[in-house]
C-alpha cells in the first residue's frame with residue numbers, strides 16, 4: 431500500500447465506497463475508488479475527513495477536485511476496458527486520472543493551468559501512477575496521441591468540442607458535462623462504427639467551467 435495511507439484513511443474510504451455503492455453499481459469503478467488514497471490529492475492534510483466526504487473541494491487556482499459521486503458516475507459511464515487509451519480534459523488534482531489508471535486505462539490528461547499541471551505531475555509520479563500529463567487547451571484535445579477509445583471531460587463545456595469527436599475512435603465514447611443554464615447536463619456521445627453519433631443524457635451536475643485561455647504559472 432502507498433505511504434501515508436493508514437487504517438483511518440482506509441476505513442473512511444471504505445465508508446465512502448459503501449455510500450457511493452447505493453447509487454453506482456459498477457464494481458470495477460467502486461474497486462478503483464477504494465484503492466485511490468483521495469486524501470493525498472487534497473493539499474491540506476488537516477482536511478483528512480472531508481477528503482472522504484462526498485463533496486467537491488478547493489485545490490487552488492479557483493478549481494476543485496470533483497465530488498466522489500461525480501467521479502464514480504463519470505467513470506462508470508466511460509465503461510473503461512483495461513488497456514484502453516483515455517483522454518481526460520481537466521487534470522486538476524489528478525484524482526480522476528488516478529481512478530482511470532486503477533481501471534487499467536492508459537491515460538493522457540490535459541490541464542490548462544500551469545501550476546496545477548506541474549503540481550499534479552509530481553503528485554501522480556510520487557504515487558506511482560503512470561499517466562501522460564499535458565499542459566494545454568482541452569478544446570484542442572491531444573492530436574499527437576489520438577485516436578482515443580474514450581474521452582472524459584471533467585469541466586463544464588459550452589458544447590461538444592469538435593476536436594474531441596475527431597480524436598475519438600469509431601466505437602468509442604465521449605463523456606461530457608454540457609452547459610445548460612446554471613449547471614450542466616451529463617452527455618454520453620457514442621461514435622458508432624459507421625461514424626454516426628448517438629447522444630444520451632444522464633442528469634444534471636455542477637462543474638467548474640471549461641475555459642479557452644491557458645493560464646501560465
Ligand code: SAH
Pocket residue numbers: 493494495496519520521522523524525526527540541542543546566567568569584585638639640641642643
Ligand atoms: N479531474 C479533476 C477535476 C478538476 S476541476 C480532478 O479530479 O481533480 C476541472 C479542471 O479543468 C480544472 O483544474 C481546470 O483548470 C481545468 N480546465 C478548465 N478548462 C480547461 C481546458 N480548456 N483545458 C484543460 N483543462 C481545463
